[in-house]
Amino acid sequence: MRDLISITGLALLLAAPGLTPAWAAPFDAPSTLPYQAPRFDIIKDGDYQPAFEKGMQQQLAEIAAIADNKAEPTFDNTIVAIERSGRMLDRVNSVFFAVVQANTNPTLDKVQTAVAPKLAAHSDAIYLNPKLFARVKSLYDRRAGLKLDAEALQVLTIYYRQFVHAGANLGPKERTRLQEINKQNAGLETQFQQKLVAGAKAGALVVDNKADLAGLTEAEIASAEEAAKARGMKGKYVLPLQNTTQQPLLTSLSNRAVREKLFNQSWTRTEKKDANDTRAIIAQLAISRAEKAKLLGYPNYAAYVLYDQMAQTPQAVEKFISQLVAPTRAKAAEEARLIQAAIDKEGKRFDLKPWDWQRYSERVRKERYDLDQDALRPYFEINKVLKDGVLYAATRLYGITFKQRKDIPVYHPDVMVFEVFEANGTSIGLMYFDFFKRDNKTGGAWMSNFVGQSKLLGTKPVIYNVCNFTKPAPGQPALISFDDVGTMFHEFGHALHGLFANQTYPLVSGTNVARDFVEFPSQFNEHWALYPEILKHYAVNYKTGATIPQALVDRIRNSQTWGQGYALGELLAASQLDMQWHSLPASAAKQDVDAFEIQALKRTGTDFPNVPTRYRSSYFLHIWANGYASAYYAYQWTVMLDTSAYAWFTANGGLTRANGQRFRDMILSKGHTMDYGPMFRAFYGKDPDIGPMLEHRGLVPPKSK
Numbered sequence: 001m002r003d004l005i006s007i008t009g010l011a012l013l014l015a016a017p018g019l020t021p022a023w024a025a026p027f028d029a030p031s032t033l034p035y036q037a038p039r040f041d042i043i044k045d046g047d048y049q050p051a052f053e054k055g056m057q058q059q060l061a062e063i064a065a066i067a068d069n070k071a072e073p074t075f076d077n078t079i080v081a082i083e084r085s086g087r088m089l090d091r092v093n094s095v096f097f098a099v100v101q102a103n104t105n106p107t108l109d110k111v112q113t114a115v116a117p118k119l120a121a122h123s124d125a126i127y128l129n130p131k132l133f134a135r136v137k138s139l140y141d142r143r144a145g146l147k148l149d150a151e152a153l154q155v156l157t158i159y160y161r162q163f164v165h166a167g168a169n170l171g172p173k174e175r176t177r178l179q180e181i182n183k184q185n186a187g188l189e190t191q192f193q194q195k196l197v198a199g200a201k202a203g204a205l206v207v208d209n210k211a212d213l214a215g216l217t218e219a220e221i222a223s224a225e226e227a228a229k230a231r232g233m234k235g236k237y238v239l240p241l242q243n244t245t246q247q248p249l250l251t252s253l254s255n256r257a258v259r260e261k262l263f264n265q266s267w268t269r270t271e272k273k274d275a276n277d278t279r280a281i282i283a284q285l286a287i288s289r290a291e292k293a294k295l296l297g298y299p300n301y302a303a304y305v306l307y308d309q310m311a312q313t314p315q316a317v318e319k320f321i322s323q324l325v326a327p328t329r330a331k332a333a334e335e336a337r338l339i340q341a342a343i344d345k346e347g348k349r350f351d352l353k354p355w356d357w358q359r360y361s362e363r364v365r366k367e368r369y370d371l372d373q374d375a376l377r378p379y380f381e382i383n384k385v386l387k388d389g390v391l392y393a394a395t396r397l398y399g400i401t402f403k404q405r406k407d408i409p410v411y412h413p414d415v416m417v418f419e420v421f422e423a424n425g426t427s428i429g430l431m432y433f434d435f436f437k438r439d440n441k442t443g444g445a446w447m448s449n450f451v452g453q454s455k456l457l458g459t460k461p462v463i464y465n466v467c468n469f470t471k472p473a474p475g476q477p478a479l480i481s482f483d484d485v486g487t488m489f490h491e492f493g494h495a496l497h498g499l500f501a502n503q504t505y506p507l508v509s510g511t512n513v514a515r516d517f518v519e520f521p522s523q524f525n526e527h528w529a530l531y532p533e534i535l536k537h538y539a540v541n542y543k544t545g546a547t548i549p550q551a552l553v554d555r556i557r558n559s560q561t562w563g564q565g566y567a568l569g570e571l572l573a574a575s576q577l578d579m580q581w582h583s584l585p586a587s588a589a590k591q592d593v594d595a596f597e598i599q600a601l602k603r604t605g606t607d608f609p610n611v612p613t614r615y616r617s618s619y620f621l622h623i624w625a626n627g628y629a630s631a632y633y634a635y636q637w638t639v640m641l642d643t644s645a646y647a648w649f650t651a652n653g654g655l656t657r658a659n660g661q662r663f664r665d666m667i668l669s670k671g672h673t674m675d676y677g678p679m680f681r682a683f684y685g686k687d688p689d690i691g692p693m694l695e696h697r698g699l700v701p702p703k704s705k
Contacts, residue, residue, distance in 0.1 A: 568636075643696045
């Protein structure tokens with residue numbers, strides 16, 4: 001749900017009887033396409049803002065009717081009515097934010113800038129409505145006598161806690177201040193996201209001479225040439241930045257000076273003291289979030305955020321991370337020693353630096369495991385991976401099938417759409433895939449819904465996966481790395497969580513769960529990428545048609561723990577940056593971003609030598625604009641969950657329909673209809689433990705079988 005805005009003349013016009021301008025039509029009513037899929041065939045950039053205005057106005061009228069109802073509060077006339085409210089706003093919101101992240105333009109950026117603070121105010125107008133809260137509280141206080149089923153009771157409890165958490169118990173003065181903070185923060189978060197997209201685009205490395213790209217494949221060089229042409233730089237080569245600190249091409253580039261330039265472009269992308277510098281925004285956001293937490297009775301923003309997470313407290317998060325630091329430091333140090341030895345063996349006279357790590361780590365991998373990542377790529381053609389790997393695994397585990405639909409309109413020509421069916425032919429929903437990087441696309445990979453599942457609303461899921469893989473030059477095959485394969489399986493794990501949603505109420509449907517639980521299904525799904533029956537079904541050489549040889553599979557498997565010191569080190573550093581920023585009390589002074597980052601990593605022992613944090617503060621989209629503030633640790637917390645669950649599968653027959661159905665019934669279809677600890681224990685038989693995670697990452701020797 002969103003929040004209050006003043007009623008403008010435009011909003012009054014939109015509300016007038018009989019006036020339904022054509023430019024508002026795409027969102028006025030549910031789409032007539034199958035599954036209420038978005039009408040990208042008729043949606044125009046100019047449709048969004050008036051639809052936001054009208055949608056907010058409609059929901060406020062609906063909320064006012066609920067709050068002003070003279071009848072005694074009941075679950076139906078209060079909670080169900082809230083769940084039914086805001087349908088138009090939900091339609092425009094789900095489509096707009098999907099497009100602005102995946103295919104933005106200056107017009108959409110302006111809309112986002114305009115509506116972000118209004119949406120924050122809209123949410124406040126609902127959650128800080130005293131009459132509405134009184135009705136919710138009345139029901140919550142009488143919940144024992146309401147005879148609600150388990151899902152309805154959970155929905156009531158969550159709503160009550162959300163109202164309190166949003167400030168419903170504050171006095172008038174404090175509520176006013178909270179609204180000011182929320183509006184300000186929404187604007188700052190939008191500015192951060194837009195500066196980051198612009199900074200990443202401007203930070204791309206421009207190379208004048210093809211010789212400086214030595215080490216790249218002809219396809220990669222052609223892609224760099226195409227990227228330059230797209231920017232009007234004919235005769236040059238552009239290496240676009242991905243969202244992380246490390247850049248994939250650092251593995252291949254043989255010119256050390258070019259590697260250093262590319263790394264530094266990534267490292268400083270939003271720290272150039274120009275219009276795209278994000279540090280002032282970060283410093284202010286940290287202060288504002290700390291003040292908000294204090295206003296709501298929490299010692300810091302991390303404590304405020306974690307109230308409904310599986311971990312529950314910052315102390316639990318710190319304890320979890322601290323168990324990983326020492327073994328990670330030792331593993332990374334051993335990797336660095338072997339990498340330096342590889343550099344020395346080549347007769348090079350330089351000390352290992354971050355821009356050398358990926359390249360020489362790959363050398364060590366080749367030497368120790370006889371594994372060449374470039375030799376793997378011909379086996380991973382993206383469409384083959386999708387249809388015969390990702391989707392095939394889902395069929396084997398859950399019995400579902402997929403049919404590509406080319407009659408469903410999309411927001412970009414690269415997007416593919418599939419209809420999803422149960423084993424008995426019953427339809428489940430729609431699935432969109434948008435795989436290739438664009439300059440106007442936010443970095444990273446993600447999943448979300450265009451339409452959420454709800455029995456109350458009669459809707460089935462319409463879901464999308466977005467990635468940022470390098471698009472091949474025209475006529476070239478789309479070959480990806482094994483890491484990219486893992487990303488595809490990961491994001492589709494999120495999609496399965498959404499596709500299998502089976503809830504009555506939108507609030508608890510599908511992936512509407514805690515940050516430190518939502519990554520569990522996605523990371524669990526990654527395990528099937530290397531599962532023998534799945535791997536050999538999709539890993540087929542695009543030239544020869546030959547299945548990946550078992551010897552190469554064995555080398556992939558044996559090499560899985562190589563580089564885990566680095567991989568976990570960069571993630572733990574990012575997790576601690578997040579926690580340290582959001583552990584600041586309201587009394588803390590405005591921070592110097594660079595100095596704070598250095599001290600935070602040193603203080604937590606995550607300043608691993610030559611292992612840079614996966615995201616610096618200045619381009620950490622997850623925590624400053626994507627809702628992962630105080631929750632980046634969740635990726636590792638859920639590794640603990642997913643490796644424990646996979647250990648259960650391994651002990652119980654592996655990839656079988658029976659096991660898949662059990663996981664679907666007990667995890668993937670549950671949404672937030674029950675608390676996470678009991679849900680996980682019901683499946684696993686006990687609390688999660690860190691042992692399988694440490695073994696999986698090679699941080700401890702595997703237990704003898």
